[in-house]
Amino acid sequence: DAAIHVENVTKIYEGDVRALDNVNLTVPRGTIFGLLGPNGAGKSTLINILAGLVNKTAGSASVWGFDIDRDPRNAKASIGIVNQEITFDPFFTPAETLDIQAGLYGVPRNAKRTMELLKAVRLEDKADAYARTLSGGMKRRLMVAKAMVHSPPVLILDEPTAGVDIDLRRQLWDYVRELHAGGVTVILTTHYLEEAEELCDRIAIINHGKLIADKPTRELVNMA
Ligand code: ADP
Ligand code: ADP
Numbered sequence: 030d031a032a033i034h035v036e037n038v039t040k041i042y043e044g045d046v047r048a049l050d051n052v053n054l055t056v057p058r059g060t061i062f063g064l065l066g067p068n069g070a071g072k073s074t075l076i077n078i079l080a081g082l083v084n085k086t087a088g089s090a091s092v093w094g095f096d097i098d099r100d101p102r103n104a105k106a107s108i109g110i111v112n113q114e115i116t117f118d119p120f121f122t123p124a125e126t127l128d129i130q131a132g133l134y135g136v137p138r139n140a141k142r143t144m145e146l147l148k149a150v151r152l153e154d155k156a157d158a159y160a161r162t163l164s165g166g167m168k169r170r171l172m173v174a175k176a177m178v179h180s181p182p183v184l185i186l187d188e189p190t191a192g193v194d195i196d197l198r199r200q201l202w203d204y205v206r207e208l209h210a211g212g213v214t215v216i217l218t219t220h221y222l223e224e225a226e227e228l229c230d231r232i233a234i235i236n237h238g239k240l241i242a243d244k245p246t247r248e249l250v251n252m253a
Contacts, residue, residue, distance in 0.1 A: 030094040032058045032183050032214040033079060038088030040074050040238075048074040050238040052088070056216055056231075058182075061209050063225035063246075064218045066235040072218040075235070076185050080110045093182055106134070109176030109184045113191060115168050116175075119161030123152050123171050126160060127178055134179040146174045150204065166197040173204065177213075184208060186217040190224060202228055226250055 033056035040049040048071045056062045064072050077083035079092060081101055090097045093107035117126045127143045147153045150170035155163060160171065169189070176184060186205070190198040205228060209215050219225055225232045226246060233243040242249060 030058070031091075032056045032060070032062075033090070033092055033216065035075070035079075035090045036088055038075070038078065038090055039086045040071070040078065040083065041086045048238050049078075049085070052235070052238070052240050054233055054240060054243065056214065058214050059212075060230045061205065061215045061217070061228050063229035063232040064216060064235060065220065065222060065225045065232055066218075067220055070235045071238040072235060073187055074238075076110065076187055076216070076218060079185065080108055081105050082110075106179060107181050107183055109179070109181040111169075111172045111176045111184070111186045111189065113188050115172060117160055117171060119159065121160055122155075122157045123147055123160060123163070123174070124156040126171060126175060130175050130178040136179050146177060149177075149207070150174045166193065166200065169193070169197075169201065170204070177208075182212075183214045183216065186215065188218055188220070190219070190221070198224075 033054070035052055035054040038049055038052045041047050052075065064075065066072050074083060078085045079090060079097065081097060081104065092104040095103040095107060097104045121129065124143050124147065127146055128138045131138050144153060144156065147156050150173055152167060152170055152174065155167060163171065189201050205215055205217070229246050231244065232246050232249050234241050
């Protein structure tokens with residue numbers, strides 16, 4: 030089975046905006062997969078459909094073999110998603126943030142596991158600080174830890190390095206590689222070709238809602 034399988038997916042938003050037009054895509058397990066395209070191409074729409082946050086207009090999709098319509102709970106349990114927006118309460122600490130997330134996913138709260146997650150994103154020193162006092166990079170890392178609380182086999186990162194400086198970008202890249210080495214299939218959206226080239230085994234290009242390429246990185250870069 031694939032990590033992600035998308036078949037003939039179309040999304041038309043209100044106002045006749047065709048954000049996705051008959052997209053077919055397979056993300057093999059064990060890859061770092063890049064979804065590349067300019068602003069407005071449909072990247073967020075596609076990942077929000079996979080995460081169960083946006084309803085598709087037509088087509089079918091599955092996550093880790095679970096159909097998102099027929100088996101939404103298992104599909105959702107198989108995915109962790111990091112959006113661009115920061116979505117934790119600034120008046121809770123990182124440790125509390127992860128405990129709350131565990132509660133939402135029905136994962137037993139466990140102080141040891143919480144510290145492991147924080148260690149993985151190098152926030153163990155900040156476990157008990159108010160989240161509002163974290164730097165921008167720390168906040169992004171906490172978002173990643175939060176997405177990994179239920180140990181999903183697939184992690185999706187929406188524009189993980191948009192607007193971050195080069196040092197933080199490299200830190201996030203290293204962290205993505207560590208997760209991948211630990212067995213997680215990673216999908217990231219980006220509009221930077223260099224970022225996809227640096228990190229990804231395979232790249233799909235989306236433009237105006239249509240998939241226009243889907244190739245191993247080496248092949249794609251040789252074409253450009
Ligand atoms: P991105 O490029 O990451 O998708 P956007 O600024 O385009 O960021 O979108 C931010 C949020 O606004 C997303 O959740 C998206 O679904 C929503 N959005 C984008 N365009 C529209 C629109 N035309 N009408 C309503 N919501 C929109
Ligand atoms: P990307 O993530 O590649 O920037 P999006 O998926 O955010 O692209 O957007 C694809 C298209 O759908 C854009 O034209 C955007 O304006 C539109 N769009 C996104 N979200 C909404 C929404 N909630 N309502 C209406 N149009 C939207």
